Amino acid sequence: MREVAIAGVAMTDFGVSEKTCIEMFCEAACEALENSNLEPRDIDALFLGNCLGDFEEGQAHMASHVHTALGLPIGSPAWRFENACATATVAVRQAALLVGSGVYDVVLAGGTERVSAMETPLATRTFAMASHSGYSVPTGITFPGVFAMAAHMYAYKYNMDLGMLQEDMAHVSVKNHFHAAMNPKAQFQKEISVDKVLKSFMVADPLHFLDCCPFSDGASVVVVASKQKALQMTDKPIYIIGTGQAAGGPVINNPDMTRIKTREVSVAQAYKEAGVQPSEIDLCELHDCFTIAEILAIEGLGFYDFGKGHNAAKNGETRLGSKKTIINPSGGLKAKGHPIGATGAAQVTEIVEQLRGLSGKRQVEGAKIGLVDTLGGEFGTVCNLILRSHP
């Protein structure tokens, strides 16, 4: 495998948009092309992530329509990927595999999603299609329920008072809102307090409203290229030095929900390929769809021992300015927003900008290595990417 790099990155504002999925993707793609000093004719392939375009706006076969709107060459193929919330991450990883193996030189990869037109109950039900329609859906469970169960199991397993865990979780939300307040693309650029989280209404006990990420619209696009090509586009390429991806099934096959097997297997692949340890990761964009999910992730990714991650946010260890690994400096899914098919590429975008030192007020000082972590469905897909700055 040859070295693979990222040249340009871009994302739209996350939040509520009047634009279609195709329009949002193209907006981000044009910016990413411009950042990379590329023309559409330079693109060898398009890897488009989208989860629910057919439900959301009656649009399937989206890759071909984006391809035309961007004016890419007919001979440059376009694929659509869907792996629930990990959709854009697996698209970027696939691009990295095909560039690394020499099949393509320059690939446009990312994702787009629009869900704000749906009312919350419909959106919640629609998202639940990522769970198993035979085993999980008939029980009535939706994703807040999945992660509420995980929170209960966490408190039970580690013999914690549930109220204590709720307070620890609230600190995750407060920290991510603190970061998002410095992110001009974030959906919620506003700080909140622990008290406000704990007093927000209950969604699925023990998860309050402000423990949950929002429904969001947005798109994000990444230019993945060989090192040689990337160096022609930018003097600050960011290298993809390790990747991992694992697949599992519905939550019933993962009885201990505090240990997400797919994550442990995926990130182990990525660490091995990159030849780095968790302690070397300066910052991480991870899958905080619910606050408990961030706690599970920082343990599963090896930053904290199992059962010890719950008070990292409370202690300020994962917050900008800490000496430890900074978690979700973008604001994360919780506060930056979570347009499901776009999320992975936006995580990559944040890490790339951080490693280039372009993140302004929320810059992680001296950041050299970053980790992307995205989880899809009932833990059914986890995909990880490790990025390193140009020496």
Added chain:
Amino acid sequence: MREVAIAGVAMTDFGVSEKTCIEMFCEAACEALENSNLEPRDIDALFLGNCLGDFEEGQAHMASHVHTALGLPIGSPAWRFENACATATVAVRQAALLVGSGVYDVVLAGGTERVSAMETPLATRTFAMASHSGYSVPTGITFPGVFAMAAHMYAYKYNMDLGMLQEDMAHVSVKNHFHAAMNPKAQFQKEISVDKVLKSFMVADPLHFLDCCPFSDGASVVVVASKQKALQMTDKPIYIIGTGQAAGGPVINNPDMTRIKTREVSVAQAYKEAGVQPSEIDLCELHDCFTIAEILAIEGLGFYDFGKGHNAAKNGETRLGSKKTIINPSGGLKAKGHPIGATGAAQVTEIVEQLRGLSGKRQVEGAKIGLVDTLGGEFGTVCNLILRSHP
């Protein structure tokens, strides 16, 4: 790129099924694994094609659920692909690229679809989501309309009487039903007559009901492996010697609908990589979603000059027993059936079995090289694969 081969192949019966998409895919996958003397633990990755599982049965994130149902290793990733009717073909091609480049040794690739639970008007509208929701859908057009326009344009461009063209198209349908009558997996194992086609009701002038492929349920799976691995699984590996894939946009960007640019670009890539000419192709499974589509395809693929393909079926040139390239010996989409997300893998399955001499009554004598052609949407994706028998 190292040599890539296909070991086992399998497909379910095509038609109407009570099974879910996941169940059908697993049925075909188990048979393909058995044919390849493989265990689930031998699979490096799963590439699952599905178009409309969320609409059809409320099931997104299907790749992870199939992965679990099959008992594949957690560390072997699973991706879902969607490129309209070309879905399974692009999944198989992606597998070929990643095996050819040495990333994976053994990949399970294919597709699954269930649409029979939908009434015809809903299914027609749902399929139309593959066209552009901004430009095409608002005009009220659906796919029978797209291909009806193409038929009108063909008759106009080549100065043909429309009634003559309708008769020529009817011969395509008759020929494909003749082939399907010898295919125990086909949806319609029954011969029909030209008179019956011309007397069937009008769907979209000039296309009669029997010019149109059916809505179908089914799945098909292919084991793609390095030559070295394939030779451990079978003494008759079938080689993927050339592939092509092109992307375009909505029909408005393809004003001459008799010349499908994406096909011409895609198949040229495949012929070049394989180093073969159209005249060397013994048999071809191509995208006859409507009878006019077969006529356009045999011209676009280089078997006939433009404007000269319309009477190939009438003259018996594309029928079993002819000395020319046999077209759709399986019965094609028209009579074998067209479960959209599975079609490409079923085309591969037919060619592989033909090249192994296992096709019984519908065997193409002495077949050595076969071509797969699948078209998605309003010509927005075309993907081609050229397969060659083991010397």
